Amino acid sequence: MINITVARITIRGLFGRRRFLLLLPLPVLLIGLALLADGFGARPADWANPVLVGLGFGAVLPVIALIVGTGVLGSEIDDGTLVHVLAKPLPRRDIILTKLAVAVVVTAVTVGVPMFVAGLVAGSARLGAGLAAGCAVGAFAYSALFLALSLVTRRPVLVGLLYVLIWEGLLGNLLGGTRILAIQQYASAVAARVGDTDLLIGRVSVPVSVTMAVLFTVGGTLLAIDRLRSFTVAGETS
Amino acid sequence: MSTASTVSATPPAAPPRAQASVELRGVSRWYGNVVAVNDVTMTLNAGVTGLLGPNGAGKTTLLHMMAGFLAPSRGEVLVGDAPAWRNPSVYRHLGLVSEREAVHSFLTGWEFVLASAKLHRLPQPEAAARRAIGLVEMADAQHRRIATYSKGMRQRTRVAAALVHDPQVLLLDEPFNGMDPRQRLHMMDLLHVMGAAGRTILFSSHILEEVEQVSGTVQVIVAGRLAASGDYRHIRRLMTGRPHVFTVSSSDDRALAVALMGQPSVTGVELDGGGLTVRAGDYGAFTRALPMIVRRSGIRLHRLLPADESLESVFSYLVES
Missing domain, CATH: 3.40.50.300 (P-loop containing nucleotide triphosphate hydrolases)
Structure with missing residues (x-):
């Protein structure tokens, strides 16, 4: 299912590009803000929700998932190196599952670890574990979505950013109905349940969140596999 | 190696x-x-x-x-x-x-x-x-x-x-x-x-x-x-059997045209404002004959350009044949 060689090339490609440095500032900012708020003696009830949910699940998780999720496949499509991987008798399913696994692990670690630390600062290891679990759920759904976007559109970063900013960020806060299709809501709902805390305000119920996250993950993966089977190299005429 | x-x-x-x-x-x-x-x-x-x-x-x-x-x-x-x-x-x-x-x-x-x-x-x-x-x-x-x-x-x-x-x-x-x-x-x-x-x-x-x-x-x-x-x-x-087209300009285009028409390798000459358009059936014979004609007749050659040497014209000739 997972192809080691594809995974290795994907990881080297991801960390070899300068774009990866973009991943560093956001987690640092997250921990920094948590430490700062705590250092000034603010009560966690006042800062936990804006920092952990507003910044953590609302910005850090989706942005990093976007950079990684499009980086594992989209950048190889852009520069044409994907053709070398595709011109092999490999099941397309294996290629997508490998890329998905790399994206999920990198995203979950890059966001989950600082969120865990911020959770420790705000309250307890239990809260930290909840936040990390939320990140893991979000990493699956976002990675599958952005992987599929990489194959559906030529501008996956732009479309992904529109989804995160406009759909999740703006509409998700104005209109309640769009929240059910917002991955960040699933992440915070799961984090609130696992973390057993009322510091985080979940707006979508946990069963719905888990179901929707699974739907996003499975749907995105299946779509990506099918699109990869029909992967077309642009010719000289187009 | x-x-x-x-x-x-x-x-x-x-x-x-x-x-x-x-x-x-x-x-x-x-x-x-x-x-x-x-x-x-x-x-x-x-x-x-x-x-x-x-x-x-x-x-x-x-x-x-x-x-x-x-x-x-x-x-x-x-x-x-x-x-x-x-x-x-x-x-x-x-x-x-x-x-x-x-x-x-x-x-x-x-x-x-x-x-x-x-x-x-x-x-x-x-x-x-x-x-x-x-x-x-x-x-x-x-x-x-x-x-x-x-x-x-x-x-x-x-x-x-x-x-x-x-x-x-x-x-x-x-x-x-x-x-x-x-x-x-x-x-x-x-x-x-x-x-x-x-x-x-x-x-x-x-x-x-x-x-x-x-x-x-x-x-x-x-x-x-x-x-x-x-x-x-x-x-x-x-490809080699097709006529080759050259554009030529010289000090006396009309006299050159007359001399060229005497050559068996030339199948046609056209005189227009800018110079001559010459059609040659045999590329090699024409390019050997041209310098000799020029020297013999004392005409000064200003320019000789193969007009259709681009691949596209070679290929389009193939399509027609």
Whole structure:
């Protein structure tokens, strides 16, 4: 299912590009803000929700998932190196599952670890574990979505950013109905349940969140596999 | 380091497999209203075949369809006996060297070719990678990152990666681009050896001389259509038999026109404002005769331009014939 060689090339490609440095500032900012708020003696009830949910699940998780999720496949499509991987008798399913696994692990670690630390600062290891679990759920759904976007559109970063900013960020806060299709809501709902805390305000119920996250993950993966089977190299005429 | 001995010392050793390796039946491909490939039917067999045509004729589109990276809008593309589209198993027997110079430049040449061998799940990937790198003479630079390679070295590394599983069919899109003459000769040698060993090799080129040096069989494609197909000597005769057109300007165009009409190699002369348009049936005889006429008659030649030497005109002549 997972192809080691594809995974290795994907990881080297991801960390070899300068774009990866973009991943560093956001987690640092997250921990920094948590430490700062705590250092000034603010009560966690006042800062936990804006920092952990507003910044953590609302910005850090989706942005990093976007950079990684499009980086594992989209950048190889852009520069044409994907053709070398595709011109092999490999099941397309294996290629997508490998890329998905790399994206999920990198995203979950890059966001989950600082969120865990911020959770420790705000309250307890239990809260930290909840936040990390939320990140893991979000990493699956976002990675599958952005992987599929990489194959559906030529501008996956732009479309992904529109989804995160406009759909999740703006509409998700104005209109309640769009929240059910917002991955960040699933992440915070799961984090609130696992973390057993009322510091985080979940707006979508946990069963719905888990179901929707699974739907996003499975749907995105299946779509990506099918699109990869029909992967077309642009010719000289187009 | 002698190029020829390296190649012939290690010929690809797999047993020849089934013939009729690539087959196109009534294949067309269009993008919106633009027809890139128009009703092409061809069969490629063992040996080296050149796919010749001017830029934009549809060579790359055709190769991409053979390599399973583009769906034909109509018709069938078969590799072995299986359709190429949406069928990754064709890559067991097919190698592709695309025109686009895209490699994972953060890998070394060795890592890149070895990764290809592993992706093919070869039983001995290291041995296969070593053999392929040896074939393209990249052993000396194999442990440098590809980012540091010249264009020709990248090209050879890509060829090594495409050869690593010793495919029955090898497709190369403009493989000689960016190579220096020595590398070019070596690559031609390599293709020859593989073709002689029973592989089906198809390479595209817009340069006639390249094609005639490497392959006996040529498929000429012009404006998406298969214009000519078969032995290159036949096609070459068609090309040399066509009239050549020159524009000439001199100190006395009218007198020159009279003298030229006396030459058997000249089939027509037209006098217009800017000078003469001369049609010559025999290229060699005309270009030998012109300096002598000029010297004898004391006319001063200002300009001599071959008017239709562009490939497009050569090809369009082929289409008409």
